[in-house]
Amino acid sequence: MKTLILLRHGESEWNSRNLFAGWVDVALTRTGEEQARHAGRLLRTAGLLPDAVHTSVLGRAVHTATLVLRAARHEGVPLTRHWRLNERHYGALQGQDRAAVLARYGEERFLLWRRSYDGTPPPVDPDAQRALADDPRYAELAGRLPRAESLADVTARLLPCWDTVLAPELHAGRRLLVVAHGNSLRALVARLDGLDRAGIAALNIPTGMPLRYDLDDDLVPVRRGGRYLEPEAAARRAAAVAEEGRGRREGAAPGRA
Numbered sequence: 001m002k003t004l005i006l007l008r009h010g011e012s013e014w015n016s017r018n019l020f021a022g023w024v025d026v027a028l029t030r031t032g033e034e035q036a037r038h039a040g041r042l043l044r045t046a047g048l049l050p051d052a053v054h055t056s057v058l059g060r061a062v063h064t065a066t067l068v069l070r071a072a073r074h075e076g077v078p079l080t081r082h083w084r085l086n087e088r089h090y091g092a093l094q095g096q097d098r099a100a101v102l103a104r105y106g107e108e109r110f111l112l113w114r115r116s117y118d119g120t121p122p123p124v125d126p127d128a129q130r131a132l133a134d135d136p137r138y139a140e141l142a143g144r145l146p147r148a149e150s151l152a153d154v155t156a157r158l159l160p161c162w163d164t165v166l167a168p169e170l171h172a173g174r175r176l177l178v179v180a181h182g183n184s185l186r187a188l189v190a191r192l193d194g195l196d197r198a199g200i201a202a203l204n205i206p207t208g209m210p211l212r213y214d215l216d217d218d219l220v221p222v223r224r225g226g227r228y229l230e231p232e233a234a235a236r237r238a239a240a241v242a243e244e245g246r247g248r249r250e251g252a253a254p255g256r257a
């Protein structure tokens with residue numbers, strides 16, 4: 001049996017303000033930092049300390065992973081960053097308020113951009129991301145930085161990381177922790193669980209809640225959907241993520257853990 005633990009970063013400044021973040025490097029809030037520490041304590045208590053950690057290159061994921069390992073008293077493990085695990089590039093929606101986007105463009109387009117498999121948000125103005133072109137984290141992407149991504153695009157750029165890094169390490173018997181983002185994890189879960197379009201549209205992943213997948217020798221989940229270490233809190237918070245833009249945000253969910 002192979003074990004893969006997925007974790008969306010803790011609440012970010014822009015999660016708390018209900019702004020689309022994408023590739024913009026926003027910091028964790030104090031709540032997000034505490035969520036990360038809580039996740040680390042959960043992993044230790046559950047006996048799920050990872051052999052290796054993989055994150056995106058975005059600060060909110062790397063910071064979350066660092067806080068998780070510190071809280072789990074397990075800081076010695078290798079931590080590798082991959083731009084392929086980044087959040088979906090949200091194009092011109094980055095920095096925009098979800099409620100304002102919903103009000104301006106309507107439910108159908110909001111859901112197409114936010115939760116469909118192949119809907120691509122409007123592209124970002126190249127001037128708005130000039131700094132990314134000089135960012136060493138994206139050196140490999142020189143001249144072909146994305147200007148917006150659909151979930152299909154995210155899946156296509158994430159799979160090489162799965163095929164060449166994550167899957168081989170799992171096959172080698174390593175327990176992995178992947179700390180990434182709402183949409184890069186949706187792409188990974190969709191692939192693991194073989195979700196259809198309706199399943200993908202309905203999938204929402206809450207911040208800071210470890211999701212455990214046990215995989216067979218072919219890396220097929222033993223239980224579809226995996227299992228959150230705190231299933232009730234995760235279900236509540238995933239439902240709140242689905243409602244973002246409609247007046248409630250995840251951090252405002254009642255009875256949150």
Ligand SMILES: O=C(O)[C@@H](CO)OP(=O)(O)O
Pocket residue numbers: 015019020021022023087088090114181182183241244
């Ligand atoms: O802002 C973003 O980049 C993502 C995840 O935080 O938002 P959404 O959940 O709306 O896809």
